[in-house]
Amino acid sequence: MTTFDTLHEETAADARRQRQGQRSRAASTLRRVPPGLALSWLILATVFLWAVAPSLFTGYDPLEGVGGAQLKRPTAEHLLGTDALGRDLYARIIHGAVHSLTGAFVAVGLGLIVGTGLGVVAGSVRRRFDDAIMRLVDVFLSIPPLLLSLSIIILLGFGTVNAAIAVGVTSVAGFARLARAEVVRVRRSDYVEAAFGSGGTFVSVLWRHILPNSLTSVLAFASLQFGSAVLQISTLGFLGYGAPPPTPEWGLLIAEGRNYISTAWWLTTAPGVVVVLVVLAANRVSQSFGRAAA
Amino acid sequence: MTVIPKQVPPVLEVEGLCLAYDDGTAPRRVVQDVSFRINPGEVVALVGESGSGKTTTAQSIIGLLAANGRVERGSIKLNGTDIARWTDRQLQTVRGARISLVPQDPGNSLNPVKNIGAQIGEIFRIHGALRPDEIDRRVISLLERVGLSEPELRARQYPHELSGGMRQRVLIAIAIALKPQLIIADEPTSALDVTVQKRILDLIDELRAEYGTAVLLVTHDLGVAADRADRIVVLQNGRIQEQGAASAVLAAPRSPYTRELLAAAPSFARPVSRPQSEVRSSPPGVEDDIVVVDGLVREFAGAGSSRFRAVDELSFRVRRGSTHAIVGESGSGKTTTIRSIVGFDKPTAGRIVIDGTDLSCLAGEDLRQFRRRIQLVYQNPYGSLDPRQSILQIVTEPLLNFGRLKRVDREAKAWAILTRVGLPEDVFARRPHALSGGQRQRVAIARALVLDPQVLVLDEAVSALDVSVQARILALLQELQSDLGLTYVFVSHDLAVVRQISDTVSVLRDGRLVDGGTVSEVFEHPRSAYTRELINAIPGQSRRAAA
Numbered sequence: 001m002t003t004f005d006t007l008h009e010e011t012a013a014d015a016r017r018q019r020q021g022q023r024s025r026a027a028s029t030l031r032r033v034p035p036g037l038a039l040s041w042l043i044l045a046t047v048f049l050w051a052v053a054p055s056l057f058t059g060y061d062p063l064e065g066v067g068g069a070q071l072k073r074p075t076a077e078h079l080l081g082t083d084a085l086g087r088d089l090y091a092r093i094i095h096g097a098v099h100s101l102t103g104a105f106v107a108v109g110l111g112l113i114v115g116t117g118l119g120v121v122a123g124s125v126r127r128r129f130d131d132a133i134m135r136l137v138d139v140f141l142s143i144p145p146l147l148l149s150l151s152i153i154i155l156l157g158f159g160t161v162n163a164a165i166a167v168g169v170t171s172v173a174g175f176a177r178l179a180r181a182e183v184v185r186v187r188r189s190d191y192v193e194a195a196f197g198s199g200g201t202f203v204s205v206l207w208r209h210i211l212p213n214s215l216t217s218v219l220a221f222a223s224l225q226f227g228s229a230v231l232q233i234s235t236l237g238f239l240g241y242g243a244p245p246p247t248p249e250w251g252l253l254i255a256e257g258r259n260y261i262s263t264a265w266w267l268t269t270a271p272g273v274v275v276v277l278v279v280l281a282a283n284r285v286s287q288s289f290g291r292a293a294a
Numbered sequence: 295m296t297v298i299p300k301q302v303p304p305v306l307e308v309e310g311l312c313l314a315y316d317d318g319t320a321p322r323r324v325v326q327d328v329s330f331r332i333n334p335g336e337v338v339a340l341v342g343e344s345g346s347g348k349t350t351t352a353q354s355i356i357g358l359l360a361a362n363g364r365v366e367r368g369s370i371k372l373n374g375t376d377i378a379r380w381t382d383r384q385l386q387t388v389r390g391a392r393i394s395l396v397p398q399d400p401g402n403s404l405n406p407v408k409n410i411g412a413q414i415g416e417i418f419r420i421h422g423a424l425r426p427d428e429i430d431r432r433v434i435s436l437l438e439r440v441g442l443s444e445p446e447l448r449a450r451q452y453p454h455e456l457s458g459g460m461r462q463r464v465l466i467a468i469a470i471a472l473k474p475q476l477i478i479a480d481e482p483t484s485a486l487d488v489t490v491q492k493r494i495l496d497l498i499d500e501l502r503a504e505y506g507t508a509v510l511l512v513t514h515d516l517g518v519a520a521d522r523a524d525r526i527v528v529l530q531n532g533r534i535q536e537q538g539a540a541s542a543v544l545a546a547p548r549s550p551y552t553r554e555l556l557a558a559a560p561s562f563a564r565p566v567s568r569p570q571s572e573v574r575s576s577p578p579g580v581e582d583d584i585v586v587v588d589g590l591v592r593e594f595a596g597a598g599s600s601r602f603r604a605v606d607e608l609s610f611r612v613r614r615g616s617t618h619a620i621v622g623e624s625g626s627g628k629t630t631t632i633r634s635i636v637g638f639d640k641p642t643a644g645r646i647v648i649d650g651t652d653l654s655c656l657a658g659e660d661l662r663q664f665r666r667r668i669q670l671v672y673q674n675p676y677g678s679l680d681p682r683q684s685i686l687q688i689v690t691e692p693l694l695n696f697g698r699l700k701r702v703d704r705e706a707k708a709w710a711i712l713t714r715v716g717l718p719e720d721v722f723a724r725r726p727h728a729l730s731g732g733q734r735q736r737v738a739i740a741r742a743l744v745l746d747p748q749v750l751v752l753d754e755a756v757s758a759l760d761v762s763v764q765a766r767i768l769a770l771l772q773e774l775q776s777d778l779g780l781t782y783v784f785v786s787h788d789l790a791v792v793r794q795i796s797d798t799v800s801v802l803r804d805g806r807l808v809d810g811g812t813v814s815e816v817f818e819h820p821r822s823a824y825t826r827e828l829i830n831a832i833p834g835q836s837r838r839a840a841a
């Protein structure tokens with residue numbers, strides 16, 4: 001089955017290139033999207049909407065508890081029950097999306113920009129500068145990511161953005177390695193030499209040929225990193241290094257619910273499931289990017 | 295010509311074969327109604343250009359069509375049994391044992407993590423043909439049989455430790471291991487140097503004589519087919535254009551396509567006397583040499599403190615407006631030489647003067663400005679064009695690099711040069727992947743010419759192309775030379791092409807100049823044994839001798 005799927009995707013890509021009968025082709029392409037991928041996009045879109053317009057999904061306040069409604073079981077009134085302070089869990093998860101998503105975006109953005117920048121420079125200048133950058137990257141790679149981000153948070157102080165920066169720094173090394181490998185590959189190609197041969201200066205060749213041809217897999221890696229950034233930020237929140245309470249951050253929700261796991265298991269399970277779904281969806285989507293690039 | 299008596303049953307009989315690939319929507323026919331037979335001990339050549347369906351036909355015989363390919367109609371009879379619709383499991387009993395395959399690319403066809411002995415031994419293990427303790431002994435004797443020195447050592451080595459020719463011998467050893475009745479050789483030598491090519495084809499011939507094996511030789515080179523085949527089948531667009539005894543097809547081709555192929559094949563072309571008399575007659579000593587290479591040395595750091603000399607004391611001169619060919623096999627230093635000439639590589643010692651400019655004192659901006667005068671066309675048209683740019687962007691880019699022209703003027707100039715190299719207007723907006731190999735090479739030539747250079751360096755610029763495409767590109771190059779007064783430095787391993795288009799030649803071996811002079815001098819009175827060997831290795835000798 002897998003082979004057939006790939007074949008279909010390839011023909012779909014061909015069809016796109018030919019730009020003939022675009023509308024009917026687009027419709028048939030849509031029909032060919034594997035259900036898993038469609039579901040992944042749906043999950044990501046939903047979470048994105050949660051972050052942008054949480055009030056569309058729930059009327060409850062995520063921070064204000066309702067007196068006498070503590071630790072309710074899931075009912076039609078409170079879809080996922082309430083926590084120890086009487087706050088609606090469903091509302092808290094929806095309002096928490098914005099923290100996890102901005103955190104992940106900042107983390108990936110930082111890794112992407114700084115890491116790719118370092119990698120491109122290392123890959124195109126080569127020699128001593130390259131060695132210096134890449135040994136530094138090796139050092140970064142050798143420190144366990146969690147330890148590294150905890151140390152950074154201790155230096156910067158607690159908070160959503162600081163947690164995001166801490167997570168971003170851990171992904172710089174990965175981006176730098178990948179970007180350098182891609183740049184080195186593209187640099188060796190004949191068309192780059194030909195561009196120098198036809199009078200291109202270093203900057204113009206870098207901009208016109210090396211960057212566009214080496215960034216595809218870097219972008220696929222970025223979307224993969226998005227999922228793991230969500231996970232890492234939740235980890236930090238869970239450990240108490242992320243956003244301070246009462247922020248409804250997902251990792252914090254899991255940590256708070258943990259105290260009631262024997263009486264109200266849904267308090268910790270529901271946000272956990274959401275994190276798992278988002279990470280899996282991000283992985284599936286990035287996989288489809290990678291395949292399109294290959 | 296020996297007529298084979300009718301009562302001998304053919305090893306292989308293909309009848310009315312139609313093959314198609316499923317492209318998602320409708321099946322695309324690639325082979326249409328192909329019929330031929332191979333008698334025991336016979337060599338049949340399947341000749342055609344890329345896309346003619348010759349490889350697809352060969353693959354279908356051994357049941358190795360791509361996943362979306364299938365046999366639509368027709369039969370493939372091996373000793374009278376139709377195997378066209380056999381399952382993989384049934385075919386496995388036949389593959390290797392009765393039909394075997396020598397694949398096209400020796401570089402990719404061996405498993406890089408297994409040693410040679412294990413890979414040859416595998417075929418005995420799969421078919422359970424030998425007791426395990428006998429396998430090693432047989433592997434060694436096979437390696438010896440295909441002409442590899444030190445077979446015990448080779449059996450322990452890994453593919454990357456062997457040269458291309460040696461790897462092809464290993465693949466042949468695997469193919470003959472079980473003495474099959476039919477060997478399918480799919481372009482067995484197109485990735486190899488001419489002299490290696492000759493030795494490999496000689497080996498296949500010898501083994502055929504020894505074991506009485508029939509050979510289906512798939513090739514795009516009519517010269518090879520003429521030398522080796524008893525019968526020739528010419529394919530075009532999946533249909534048989536002509537088939538018959540090799541001598542008959544070559545002497546009196548019936549189909550216009552075969553005639554076209556024959557005319558395009560450089561190995562059959564008679565040496566043409568190029569109208570270069572006015573260049574020749576200019577007295578020596580007059581400074582009309584546009585390229586002067588004097589005592590060029592290029593060393594690379596080898597293992598430890600040793601230095602490897604890629605180019606050793608090389609000197610030659612090229613007259614303005616003429617074509618100079620640099621000939622040699624892989625590793626002879628051709629590429630290093632031209633990379634120094636175009637200024638991509640600094641020589642260790644020696645002097646290169648292009649049109650009065652000494653390259654050794656150029657750097658930075660001066661070097662960039664110098665590049666307008668000398669341009670390089672690469673061997674591989676698939677790798678030398680940026681896949682993300684449109685054709686027009688590719689050709690306007692050099693003009694953009696040297697500024698001064700407005701956008702409209704740049705595009706007008708690129709437009710003119712693209713038309714000049716014979717590209718239709720509807721491809722200008724496309725990306726390189728939508729173009730054929732020949733069209734891409736035209737784009738590469740256009741990109742080189744758009745800066746109005748005086749010297750064009752062509753690095754094996756036609757080697758990756760089909761013969762007829764090659765002939766058209768060569769014609770274009772000659773036309774451009776006479777119109778624009780260009781000087782060519784033409785690097786090639788193909789002596790037939792060199793004889794056709796160049797005025798002077800340098801023959802390189804291990805970085806040294808072994809022979810040099812005008813084409814007629816070198817080809818008619820080669821001074822070194824190596825040059826003679828190269829000339830003798832040109833395929834198609836038998837036909838030229840007959841003509």
